[in-house]
Amino acid sequence: MRRLPPVLLLLLWANWAWSGESQSHAAILDTARNYLENQVVPAGSDYRIDLSPIESRLQLTPCDGSLEAFNLSDKRAWGRMTVGVRCLGSNPWTVYIRAKVSIxxxxxxxxxxxxxxxxxxxxxxxxxxxxxxxxxxxxxxxxxxxxxxxxxxxxxxxxxxxxxxxxTPKIIKRGQKVSIRLHNGTLGVQMDGTALTDGEPGQRVRVRNESSSRIIEGTAVAPGVVEVD
The missing domain is CATH 3.90.1210.10 (Antifreeze-like/N-acetylneuraminic acid synthase C-terminal domain)
Structure with missing residues (x-):
C-alpha cells in the first residue's frame, strides 16, 4: 500500500480531528517572532526577522492553553534556523517554522x-x-x-x-639587517643584528646579535628596528 507524505497526513489528521474554527496562524507566527526577539537577538541590536508563512491549508484546533516556542537546534546563534511552536492545551500540536534572523x-x-x-x-x-x-x-x-x-x-x-x-605590511623581514635596541631601566644600548623571522608592528621576532652571535627575541617597533627589554 502506498504511504502518504507526512505533510499530507498532518493536513488530513488536522481536518479529521476538528472541523470548526481554526487556530490563528498569525498568533503562531507572533509567538515565534517574540521568542526570537527575546531569546536569540542580542540586546540592543538592530535586527530583521523573516519568517516563512504557514501553509494556508494547515488547519489546527484552537489552543485552549498557552503557545510555547522553542529553537529546534537548541542554539541562540542567529542566521537561518527552524523554530517550533507548540500548543500546551488539551489538544496539543506542534508546527515548525523556518526563520532567518539578521543582525x-x-x-x-x-x-x-x-x-x-x-x-x-x-x-x-x-x-x-x-x-x-x-x-x-x-x-x-x-x-x-x-x-x-x-x-x-x-x-x-x-x-x-x-x-x-x-x-598589515611587515616592518621586519627575515634575513634583513636590523638595529637591536636594548633597554635596561634608564640605560639604552643599540647593536646590529639579523632578523630570523618576519614581523608586523608590535609582533615578537627572533634576531641574531651580530657581535655575540646570540639569538634573542624582541618586538618589531619600526622598519628595521627591534626593541628588547
Whole structure:
C-alpha cells in the first residue's frame, strides 16, 4: 500500500480531528517572532526577522492553553534556523517554522575598488549596514583597523573589510639587517643584528646579535628596528 507524505497526513489528521474554527496562524507566527526577539537577538541590536508563512491549508484546533516556542537546534546563534511552536492545551500540536534572523551592524566597507597590493587610505573607506551573521571572516568597525593595510587581492567597491582581505605590511623581514635596541631601566644600548623571522608592528621576532652571535627575541617597533627589554 502506498504511504502518504507526512505533510499530507498532518493536513488530513488536522481536518479529521476538528472541523470548526481554526487556530490563528498569525498568533503562531507572533509567538515565534517574540521568542526570537527575546531569546536569540542580542540586546540592543538592530535586527530583521523573516519568517516563512504557514501553509494556508494547515488547519489546527484552537489552543485552549498557552503557545510555547522553542529553537529546534537548541542554539541562540542567529542566521537561518527552524523554530517550533507548540500548543500546551488539551489538544496539543506542534508546527515548525523556518526563520532567518539578521543582525544588522555598521561595518567598514570600500568606497571604491582597491587594486591588489594597494594600501588603504581614508579616501577608500565608507560605512554600511550589513548582516554580520553572514560575515564569516569577521569585520572592521573603525578606520584605524584598516588604514595602512594592504589588499591581498583586487577588492571591489562595497567589499566588507576584514583581516582576510587586508594584511598589515611587515616592518621586519627575515634575513634583513636590523638595529637591536636594548633597554635596561634608564640605560639604552643599540647593536646590529639579523632578523630570523618576519614581523608586523608590535609582533615578537627572533634576531641574531651580530657581535655575540646570540639569538634573542624582541618586538618589531619600526622598519628595521627591534626593541628588547
Amino acid at each position: 544588522l551592524q555598521t561595518v567598514l566597507v570600500l568606497r571604491e575598488s582597491l587594486p591588489k597590493d594597494a594600501f588603504v587610505t581614508s579616501a577608500h573607506l565608507d560605512f554600511a549596514q550589513r548582516d554580520v551573521g553572514e560575515l564569516r571572516g569577521g569585520y572592521f568597525t573603525e578606520p584605524e583597523q584598516a588604514l595602512g593595510r594592504r589588499a591581498i587581492r583586487t577588492l571591489a567597491a562595497g567589499t566588507v573589510l576584514t583581516g582576510n582581505v587586508l594584511e
